[in-house]
Amino acid sequence: MPHIPLPADLPGIRGAMAFRPETARPLNQIVEILLTGPNSLSKGDRELIATYVSSRNCTHYCHSIHGAIAAAHLGGTAASEAIVKQVKTDFTQAEISPKLKALLNIAGKVQQDGKLVTSADVETARHEGATDIEIHDTVLIAAAFCMYNRYVDGLGTHQPDDEALYRDRGRRVARDGYVTVSEEYLANHAAAAHS
Amino acid sequence: MPHIPLPADLPGIRGAMAFRPETARPLNQIVEILLTGPNSLSKGDRELIATYVSSRNCTHYCHSIHGAIAAAHLGGTAASEAIVKQVKTDFTQAEISPKLKALLNIAGKVQQDGKLVTSADVETARHEGATDIEIHDTVLIAAAFCMYNRYVDGLGTHQPDDEALYRDRGRRVARDGYVTVSEEYLANHAAAAHS
Numbered sequence: 174m175p176h177i178p179l180p181a182d183l184p185g186i187r188g189a190m191a192f193r194p195e196t197a198r199p200l201n202q203i204v205e206i207l208l209t210g211p212n213s214l215s216k217g218d219r220e221l222i223a224t225y226v227s228s229r230n231c232t233h234y235c236h237s238i239h240g241a242i243a244a245a246h247l248g249g250t251a252a253s254e255a256i257v258k259q260v261k262t263d264f265t266q267a268e269i270s271p272k273l274k275a276l277l278n279i280a281g282k283v284q285q286d287g288k289l290v291t292s293a294d295v296e297t298a299r300h301e302g303a304t305d306i307e308i309h310d311t312v313l314i315a316a317a318f319c320m321y322n323r324y325v326d327g328l329g330t331h332q333p334d335d336e337a338l339y340r341d342r343g344r345r346v347a348r349d350g351y352v353t354v355s356e357e358y359l360a361n362h363a364a365a366a367h368s
Numbered sequence: 369m370p371h372i373p374l375p376a377d378l379p380g381i382r383g384a385m386a387f388r389p390e391t392a393r394p395l396n397q398i399v400e401i402l403l404t405g406p407n408s409l410s411k412g413d414r415e416l417i418a419t420y421v422s423s424r425n426c427t428h429y430c431h432s433i434h435g436a437i438a439a440a441h442l443g444g445t446a447a448s449e450a451i452v453k454q455v456k457t458d459f460t461q462a463e464i465s466p467k468l469k470a471l472l473n474i475a476g477k478v479q480q481d482g483k484l485v486t487s488a489d490v491e492t493a494r495h496e497g498a499t500d501i502e503i504h505d506t507v508l509i510a511a512a513f514c515m516y517n518r519y520v521d522g523l524g525t526h527q528p529d530d531e532a533l534y535r536d537r538g539r540r541v542a543r544d545g546y547v548t549v550s551e552e553y554l555a556n557h558a559a560a561a562h563s
Contacts, residue, residue, distance in 0.1 A: 176490040177500040193504055195401050199394035206390050230481070279522075286425070287521025295371040305372040309388055312522040320515035326482025327474075327507040 176329040180362055184331045185234030189324055190355060191362040197355065200321075205351045207314050208242075214307050216347070217246035217253075218273050221260050222314045225277055226284045228261040232322035234332035236261060239318075241343025249344065272301035276311040283315035371524040375557055379526045380429030384519055385550060386557040392550065395516075400546045402509050403437075409502050411542070412441035412448075413468050414509060416455050420472055421479045421510045423456040427517035429527035431456060434513075436538025444539065467496035471506040478510035 179188035190197035208219045220243035227235035240257040247253035259267040264277045275298035282289040290312070298308055325332070333339075346354050374383035385392035403414045415438035422430035435452040442448035454462040459472045470493035477484040485507070493503055520527070541549050 174487075176485065176487065177503050189504070189508075193501070193508070195405070196398060196508060199397040199401070202394040202397075203391060206394070210390070231483070283518050283522040287518040287523075288426070290371065290522050290524065292369075292371065292524075306388070308372055309384070309523065313384075313388070313391060313519055316515045316518035316522060319518055320511040323478050323482040323511035323514055324508055327478040327485050327511060328482075328504065329485065329487075 174329060175331065176327075179328065179330060180365075181331070183358060183362070184333050185238065186321060186325050186330070187355070187358055188330050189328050191359060194359050194363065197359060201351045201355045203317055204321075207310055207317065209350050212307075212310065213304060214276075214310065215246070217243055218269075218276075219310070219314060220246055221257070221269065221273065222277060222280050222311055223318050224257060225260050225264060226280055226315045226318040227322050229281060229284045230319065230322040230326075232326055232332075233334075234325050234330065235318065235322050237332075237336070237339040238343060238346070241339040242347050243343075244340075245344045245347035270301070272298065272303055272307075275301045276303060276307065279308065279311050280315035283312050284319060287312070287316070369524060370526065371522075374523065374525060375560075376526070378553060378557070379528050380433065381516060381520050381525070382550070382553055383525050384523050386554060389554050389558065392554060396546045396550045398512055399516075402505055402512065404545050407502075407505065408499060409471075409505065410441070412438055413464070413471075414505070415441055416452065416464065416468065417472060417475050417506055417509045418513050419452060420455050420459060421475055421513040422517050424476060424479045425514065425517040425521075427521055427527075428529075429520050429525065430513065430517050432527075432531070432534040433538060433541070436534040437542050438538075439535075440539045440542035465496070467493065467498055467502075470496045471498060471502065474503065474506050475510035478507050479514060482507070482511070 180191050183191050208223060209216060220239050224236050224239040224243050227239055244253045244257050247256060256267055256269065264274060279290055279294050279298060282294065295308060375386050378386050403418060404411060415434050419431050419434040419438050422434055439448045439452050442451060451462055451464065459469060474485055474489050474493060477489065490503060
């Protein structure tokens with residue numbers, strides 16, 4: 174049961190966003206820019222960073238939906254789902270680039286405490302080809318998911334177990350982006366609240 | 369030394385925001401809405417929540433500047449600075465309302481892990497007069513500062529020790545708000561980068 178009355182038909186962060194659309198808009202803009210905007214990191218790689226951080230925070234809704242979005246960007250096959258699962262379990266053994274492994278190492282430290290990131294961690298990422306903006310975005314994606322995860326967990330939102338639900342929605346978000354998909358349910362909920 | 373080349377004249381989150389103005393704007397909108405927007409919680413109380421979370425994350429820049437903004441909203445006196453200090457040290461002994469203490473208890477749990485918030489924590493806050501939106505905003509302020517703190521620390525930003533600097537800037541932000549103050553240095557930095 175959520176700690177405050179959230180719309181029952183909207184799981185995870187969607188219920189929280191419908192409850193407070195004023196903050197939902199900038200919250201969606203941040204993921205839209207960081208995870209879908211123009212970037213030398215692929216959308217799949219950026220979603221894997223979000224998935225990994227959410228998995229370390231044990232936030233079921235977030236690591237399931239971002240894992241599904243990552244898998245969709247990576248081809249939507251069983252093999253891409255296996256990569257996502259491996260990143261959640263032990264990314265060092267995953268079939269991903271050495272650069273992404275170095276960035277996931279930084280993201281994992283930010284998830285614990287930003288002060289744990291060392292110059293050596295950053296040098297390793299640079300050695301594998303990471304640019305300044307990729308390092309910046311990795312830190313901010315990791316930091317932002319420490320917010321989204323706490324928002325979803327701290328309100329006691331409903332976080333379904335059904336994998337098919339995340340897979341279907343993951344494909345839609347991968348195709349249409351965060352702002353488009355969220356404006357739809359924010360608008361529907363506002364209409365329902367006033368009808 | 370910051371891990372990436374940030375403008376040397378802008379400490380803390382300001383350097384990070386000038387480096388990536390695309391994400392700076394929604395990041396500023398979130399604090400503008402949560403900490404300065406219309407709300408039944410006073411601006412001082414909301415800044416104390418931000419200060420407390422930043423203090424628990426040991427992010428010097430954030431707990432210093434938000435502590436200074438809180439003190440400005442609370443009257444800008446030595447007594448208001450003492451309240452801020454007491455909230456950082458042990459809020460249970462601070463001269464603040466029982467409602468704010470119940471909300472700070474929730475914020476402290478969100479800072480660790482949102483899943484630690486219990487129905488009893490929320491009931492206690494309600495008993496002291498907290499509304500659903502105040503509970504929502506407390507959770508989101510705490511979650512958001514877990515992001516800002518990690519962003520500031522994870523990039524190794526410069527975090528000055530000079531208390532007078534935070535006090536002066538705290539007064540300005542309390543008076544003018546986050547978006548106005550940040551647009552100024554974002555614009556100045558963009559102009560400098562192109563000159």
